Amino acid sequence: MEAHIGDRIVIKGHRVDEPVRDCEVIEVHGQDGGPPYLVRWSDSGHETLFFPGSDATVEHLEHSGA
């Protein structure tokens, strides 16, 4: 996975009743956009390190052209 500051990571639920969660990348700790990432979760506001697995997809921040 490659992500940058401001990108959104979406984690699918693992059970029927488990909601989809998402978080914002606030720091990239790996090289060349690689993990781990410091993220802020949208539902709880917690900041944690995130090590993406196969359940995670990244939505890249739209960068406006100058």
Added chain:
Amino acid sequence: MRTIDTIRRSGIGIRPEQTVREAAQVMEHSGVGALAIVEGARLRGILTDRDLVRRVLATGLALDARVDDVMTSPVVSIDADADVHDAFALFRTHGVRRLAVVRNGQFVGMVTIDDLLVDLARDLVDLSRPITAEIAHAHRDSALPVA
């Protein structure tokens, strides 16, 4: 199959100085039963829901205690590119339910017995499918040619 390919759920990590209260809240919101305790790029330990029960609730430890006071360390780990059968062996010999998966000494995720059981169950279903079909449709075999 490589061990890293069996990881189903993304890993969540917190810092050693964070409190057990924060750890419990992160577990609750994330739906995970274990957190990686990471300092810089180094895995210091793992904190499980069982650690919280045994070392916090059962002992009456304050909820603002640091997680590195109650985490499990050292951690049984396996290289990300190791064959999954090596993971089976570690589960067997160490009696743990989770292994930290590392690459070049850095934590990349966690593999659980549950993950491996799901994969094994799926493999067994795939293997049994031809046999099941054979049993169900045995009467459809064409007759042998008569000489």
